[in-house]
Amino acid sequence: MGTRATEIPLSTPLKRLERHTLLVLEDRHAVLRHEGSILRLHVVGDETVTIRAKPEDRAVGDVVLVATQLTPLRAFTLPDGELARSWLGPRDFLRFQTSGVVGVLISGLFLAVMHGSRGLLSELGAPAILLSLLLYAVLLVSIRTVCDRLGWVHVIDGRRWRLADLVVGPDPAEIATRQVDEVKETYGRLLTDLPYRIEHPALFDAAHPATEELTLALFRWDSEQARLDTAERAALASRVVTAFRTARQQAERIRMDHLPEEARVEAGRALAAARIAADPRAGRAERAAALEVAVQILDDLALYHLPSVTEARDAVGARRLKQLPGRRES
Structure with missing residues (x-):
């Protein structure tokens, strides 16, 4: 099958799906995975939805719409491989952002103590604070870039593929x-x-x-x-x-x-x-x-x-x- 997903109609019934089906939603991707008698819908940037009663004759587009309240635009059968969670995602970004804010506050407090005799915004203190803020901004941009590039990935022959990279964009x-x-x-x-x-x-x-x-x-x-x-x-x-x-x-x-x-x-x-x-x-x-x-x-x-x-x-x-x-x- 190669490393490209094969497009299928959104009207395809669940019983005809392969193990992994990629859905292109309005503003994100999702993967529908068969796990025995249940289905799991992994939505990028959101929670995993478990569908316990599998309506085998219902169209995949209908099932995804009901589960997410997001309109599916396209559906693809993924190549043989495994779905994996990368170590960074949108929720991890929020944790990094919170940690960064705490870090800046601690740094500011430390500088205030070190330069307390001349005030936080003294000749030495102000440049240090500005430098800390600049480094914090660079850190956030770097983390956001990494988070955007990762999330849910599909592993094919040991190589990790972003879901978006498996889809050919149409006109x-x-x-x-x-x-x-x-x-x-x-x-x-x-x-x-x-x-x-x-x-x-x-x-x-x-x-x-x-x-x-x-x-x-x-x-x-x-x-x-x-x-x-x-x-x-x-x-x-x-x-x-x-x-x-x-x-x-x-x-x-x-x-x-x-x-x-x-x-x-x-x-x-x-x-x-x-x-x-x-x-x-x-x-x-x-x-x-x-x-x-x-x-x-x-x-x-x-x-x-x-x-x-x-x-x-x-x-x-x-x-x-x-x-x-x-x-x-x-």
């Missing part, structure tokens, strides 16, 4: 396109997840304010992105990503409370049946019967932001529905 326009493509891919996957769609209808209702913003952002991207310059395209892609994250978080918070109150009990029955219909562990006959129950309930409810009969059957049949939020297939 900014390519990044923007990839971000929007990932949103569309994730939305399409959720659209064909029948239980998810029933349980979180607000994400599929363009009348909901957050979903309306997502719909408008995606429509503008499809209509205008080819005419935008690089900076404008990046800004619009960021708007799409933020709108999708907000719409999804709100939909997952309110769940079926978004539905009319009189429809929630029946929608709950449809959800229970849909979960059985989509469960690969259930028998074929059981799944078919559950799908018919879900389809009948959805047909009776006839709510525009819940799946239609055709959409429900296509979703369980693993057919990907290509449409923007709030749009129906013709």
Whole structure:
């Protein structure tokens, strides 16, 4: 594989990941590491997040977003090797900085005692204090430089590699396109997840304010992105990503409370049946019967932001529905 990481889609399910996956976040890097039945997400400059329940079918981008509340921009499979913690990092810098302040205070006190007869800012004392401050500033810059160069590293054949050095930087326009493509891919996957769609209808209702913003952002991207310059395209892609994250978080918070109150009990029955219909562990006959129950309930409810009969059957049949939020297939 060499010493370069291999880029993979953020929609890649956890079960298809190798042992180490590098994530490029908004302002830092993180590494997702498989450790038996759990996952550990090591975020540079932050704490390690432990994920004990591994949702094997969930996309790596979704998992990282939920765990860190930071938007992942790219994902890479790291070459064979070991993840190692270098001896310096951002927290070590704070410790060095504190030690430096204490050192300056002690030095100042010592100079005050030595030159007490003429005062701390006497002819000899003032230059000494200024020299101490200058040396302290040089020390901080040196430590900061070292800290920036270290942190989490990946060891390949005995050589320690910075995570950033394993990633090939793409064109900014390519990044923007990839971000929007990932949103569309994730939305399409959720659209064909029948239980998810029933349980979180607000994400599929363009009348909901957050979903309306997502719909408008995606429509503008499809209509205008080819005419935008690089900076404008990046800004619009960021708007799409933020709108999708907000719409999804709100939909997952309110769940079926978004539905009319009189429809929630029946929608709950449809959800229970849909979960059985989509469960690969259930028998074929059981799944078919559950799908018919879900389809009948959805047909009776006839709510525009819940799946239609055709959409429900296509979703369980693993057919990907290509449409923007709030749009129906013709």
